[in-house]
Amino acid sequence: MIRRDFLxxxxxxxxAGALAGLAGCASxxxxxxxxxxxxxxxxGATAAKYIRMWAPSVDVVLIERQSEFVSCPISNxxxxxxxxxxxxxxGYDGLNRHGVQVVRDEAVGIxxxxxxxxxxxxxxxxxxxxxxxxxxDFNFGEVQGYEAAMQAGRVLHAWKAGPQTEALRRQLLxxxxxxxxxxxxxxxxxxxxxxxxxxxxxxxxYLKQAKPRSKLLVLDANPDVTSKGGLFKAAWKDLxxxxxxxRGNAKAVGVDAATMTVKLEVEDVKGxxxxxxxxxxxxxxxxxxxLITTNNxxxxxxxxxxxxxxxxxxxxxxxxxxxxxxxPKSGSMANNHAKIAAAAIIExxxxxxxxxxxxxxTCYSFVSQKEAIRVSSVHQWDAVKGTLLTVPGSGGVxxxxxxxxxxxxxxxxxxxxxxxxx
Ligand SMILES: Cc1cc2nc3c(=O)[nH]c(=O)nc-3n(C[C@H](O)[C@H](O)[C@H](O)COP(=O)(O)OP(=O)(O)OC[C@H]3O[C@@H](n4cnc5c(N)ncnc54)[C@H](O)[C@@H]3O)c2cc1C
Numbered sequence: 177m178i179r180r181d182f183l184x185x186x187x188x189x190x191x192a193g194a195l196a197g198l199a200g201c202a203s204x205x206x207x208x209x210x211x212x213x214x215x216x217x218x219x220g221a222t223a224a225k226y227i228r229m230w231a232p233s234v235d236v237v238l239i240e241r242q243s244e245f246v247s248c249p250i251s252n253x254x255x256x257x258x259x260x261x262x263x264x265x266x267g268y269d270g271l272n273r274h275g276v277q278v279v280r281d282e283a284v285g286i287x288x289x290x291x292x293x294x295x296x297x298x299x300x301x302x303x304x305x306x307x308x309x310x311x312x313d314f315n316f317g318e319v320q321g322y323e324a325a326m327q328a329g330r331v332l333h334a335w336k337a338g339p340q341t342e343a344l345r346r347q348l349l350x351x352x353x354x355x356x357x358x359x360x361x362x363x364x365x366x367x368x369x370x371x372x373x374x375x376x377x378x379x380x381x382y383l384k385q386a387k388p389r390s391k392l393l394v395l396d397a398n399p400d401v402t403s404k405g406g407l408f409k410a411a412w413k414d415l416x417x418x419x420x421x422x423r424g425n426a427k428a429v430g431v432d433a434a435t436m437t438v439k440l441e442v443e444d445v446k447g448x449x450x451x452x453x454x455x456x457x458x459x460x461x462x463x464x465x466x467l468i469t470t471n472n473x474x475x476x477x478x479x480x481x482x483x484x485x486x487x488x489x490x491x492x493x494x495x496x497x498x499x500x501x502x503x504p505k506s507g508s509m510a511n512n513h514a515k516i517a518a519a520a521i522i523e524x525x526x527x528x529x530x531x532x533x534x535x536x537x538t539c540y541s542f543v544s545q546k547e548a549i550r551v552s553s554v555h556q557w558d559a560v561k562g563t564l565l566t567v568p569g570s571g572g573v574x575x576x577x578x579x580x581x582x583x584x585x586x587x588x589x590x591x592x593x594x595x596x597x598x
Contacts, residue, residue, distance in 0.1 A: 209234050209525050212293055212303035214283040214461055216240030218507040219309030219494030221271060222514035222596040228274040231522045237301060238271060239293065241282040242338075245597060248368065249507050250589050251337035255345050256378040258545050264337060270598040286465035288487045305521045307482075308467060308475075309493035309510065310459025311336070312367050315473075318455050320430035320439070330433035331450045335367065347449045348379065353387040358438055358447035360428040361396045362455040365474075367495045367505045369403035370551065372396075372453060374541035377408070379451075380416040381544050392420045393445060395438065397427035403504070404541060404549050404573055411543035411577050428452055458496035467492055474498035479564045480557060481520035481530050482513055491517040500564040503555055508537045511596055532557040533564070537571075540585035548581040549574045 213224045216238050224238040245266045253259035268278045279301075285294035286308075292300040314333065316322045325331040332347070334340040348357065357379055361372040376394045383390045401408050401422070412420045430439035431452060438445045438452065457463070457473035467484050469476040475492040477484055479500060482491040494510030503509060512535035520530035534556040542548045553571035555564040574581050 209304045210302065211236050211305045211307065211521060212301055213238045213307040213309065214286075214293065215309040215311060215459070215494075216242070216245060216268060216271070216278065217309060217311050217494065217510065218592070218596055219311075219510035219514045220307060221245065221268075222511045223307045223309065223491075223493060223518050224276045225271055225274050225596065226515055226518035227521060228276055230518060231525070232275065234522070234525065235277070236275070237277045237279060237303075238268075239279050239281055239283050239295065239301070240268070241280065241296075243280060244268070246337040246341075247507070247589070247593060248335075248337045248371070249592070250586075251334070251341045252371070252375045252378045253542060254341055255334070255348060255375065256382040256545070257345070258378070258381075258542075261342060266593055266597050268597070270594075283461050284464070286461070286490070288465070288490060291489065304489075305524070306490045307493060307514075307517055307521075308462055308465065308490055308496065309514070310461045310496055312456040312458065312495045312505075313460050313463075314454040315457055316454050319428050319452060321433065322431055322452065322454055325431045325433035325450070328433045330436065331431055331452050333453045334451060335371075335453045335456075344449075344451060348382060351387065351390065351448050354389040355387070355391075355448035356446070357383070357390065357392045357449040357451065358445060359392060359394050360426075360438060360450075360452040361394070361398065362453055363397040363427065364402050365499060365505060366453065366456050368539070369504050369506075370408070370539055370541045373401055373403065373408045374543070375451075376420060376422070377411060377416075377541070377543040380412070380420040383419050384416060388419070390419070392416075393447065394420065394422045395426035395428060395440065395445065396422065396424050399424045403539070404551050407549040407573060407577060408541075408543065411547070411549070415544055456495070458492075462492065462496045465490070467496075470498045479516070480533060481524070482517035483520070491521065493517055500555060502553065502566045503564065504537060504539060504553075506537055506539050507592060508539060509535070511592055512536065514596075532559070534567075535564070538588060540581065540588055542582060542585060543577050546579045546582045547577040548585040549577050550581055550584070 247264040282296040334344040467475040476498040493513040495505040516533045538552040554567040558565045
């Protein structure tokens, strides 16, 4: 629902008082509790839906700048032609059906003292509790020349699914047989630890099938593959010999669009397609709202409620958080963070303390068109350490890549899309 329609409905349903409340007069006390959620990705959409499901009396307003949700999970398959943008694009109608008021706008500021969110359109929305799940933004400055090269259309990250996913697919299609694709991975932590290695597998699968004289050079700033390393390397050796070359400790520090050169600390590498994923940090709005606590990048939270340790009344979810030990930045985790926050917000609004959480992560990666591998882990509240810790003996990785895991991977994706948005 676009904001104009939302305002119309809010006005028609509740009269001018509700509209004034929505317009965020800090002095207007809402007739019932209102939770505002910034960001309709895995974290924010799930939080909005579950608050409405578990506490239908609470007003939930979701602010999202995009008209549709585009999923990063499965987007690597789009690059290889094994899936489409349509497959990974989902509207927000499902949330409307749960009574979530979806406002298409951008949150540009948060006044935590007045409890209001400022929208790009100039309006303020008042809240009793605020959820911030903006995902990531990039530290482009850490790769010299990146922004100019990206603006010139010569270098892409495609690390937020959407137009860059399509553009990277086009670059692969347009590349000559015999060309070199360079994929550069930043130092961890970044969103989706196995994601770059899945991408490497998908690009290699495409080259093997369509441009077999071409090469993929994977330049990893980390010393070694950071997730499911044994399984990825076995798949690359079996499936993509002579096509995929992996180099650890190879950090991109610059890019020259004119010569299509990636500058590493000790050498330069040329390519025909440059897919450089820059280092990440919490999304801009977290920075503007003063929620960042650590390394100028991430937002620390109380894991029992996802409430910011810095700004009371604001719950931060998903990739923007300072991850707990051994916790990946994943859609699976963001979806679970959202449920912790939804339950805790409802308990808090009722004057009760939230329960101690236990959550599960599962992350599938495709290594060929049909075969996938999996990693999973369970994280529970530890009262002594005051954080979430992995449950000893829980989780693990697939014994081997298989088509059965590929089927589970698709089922996982469809299930989490429905759980978050339908
Ligand atoms: C290639 C790739 C593959 C991946 N594969 C997997 C996988 O298989 N499994 C898995 O679990 N995870 C996977 N991930 C990771 C997963 O996509 C992220 O961890 C997840 O999206 C994080 O959810 P989030 O809510 O924190 O952020 P997002 O899902 O990015 O949502 C943030 C939303 O906030 C909106 N927003 C931001 N700022 C504002 C603002 N100021 N105003 C309004 N709206 C705003 C954005 O438009 C966006 O819709 C993958 C990631 C990539 C890049």
